Amino acid sequence: MLNKIVAQTRQAVAVSRQVRSLEDIRGNLVPGSFAFSAAIRQCDWTLIAECKLASPAKGTLCSVYSVPELAAIFAANGATALSVHTNACFRGSMNDIAKVKAIVTLPVLCKEFIIDAYQLYAAREAGADAVLLIAAILSDAELKQFLQIAHDLGMDCLVEVHTLEELIRVQRTGAGLIGINNRDLQTFTTNIQQTFNLLPYCEPDRLIVSESGIKAGQDAARLKSAGVCGILVGEGLVTAHDIAAKTRELVLGGIQQERRCQNV
């Protein structure tokens, strides 16, 4: 699955380059202000709510709301930041970021399969405050280069790992914001246990986000008490009966855990 998405993404980048040159984009850029990591640092518990209309594994996930409508619901119910899928395999587009930024003030993560520096500039031009870098599809040299370019553009990177080997590689690059993906990108199955397995190997100065397969406030509470600073949730939110209530449940799950800890 992953190889197929990456191959399609490479083709899409080649087409985009023809439509719009890198020089054109670079001439049009305003640097960001690292608003994504700042928002995470400011709170004890972070919900990154994902605008995800579809996935290659499950097809359509949400047909009732548009991406900007989802963003507005998440923002009104306590999300710390937003993640917006821009890849065609997830029925996303780079324009979705600009649409979301036009109506909410929350920082936005560009959820893309970044394999080419061109995509970093395009994300910033669309208004992204952060980008996802997936360790499984990048060499160490690419990781370092993309971290540097994003930094120069004022964008944060959420660097995603799924295995211990990837976690060790990523920590060596100095990445400060790491996502443990509970989803195996070869099979697309999820298991939250993956976060608990890798947490002991995370260096204490890193901000750790648990990604994928998180459905309930209790999951949020368990993850918070294990030491992650936040969660990234798509499907659990967009497939909920009441998306607003589910957003509040996932925000409160972590906050209530924080209070329980303080009372002890």
Ligand SMILES: O=P(O)(O)OC[C@@H](O)[C@@H](O)c1c[nH]c2ccccc12
């Ligand atoms: O919808 P979920 O299970 O809550 O997952 C959200 C997010 O973590 C997921 O979309 C994701 C994170 N990294 C990825 C890489 C590829 C595909 C998907 C992802």
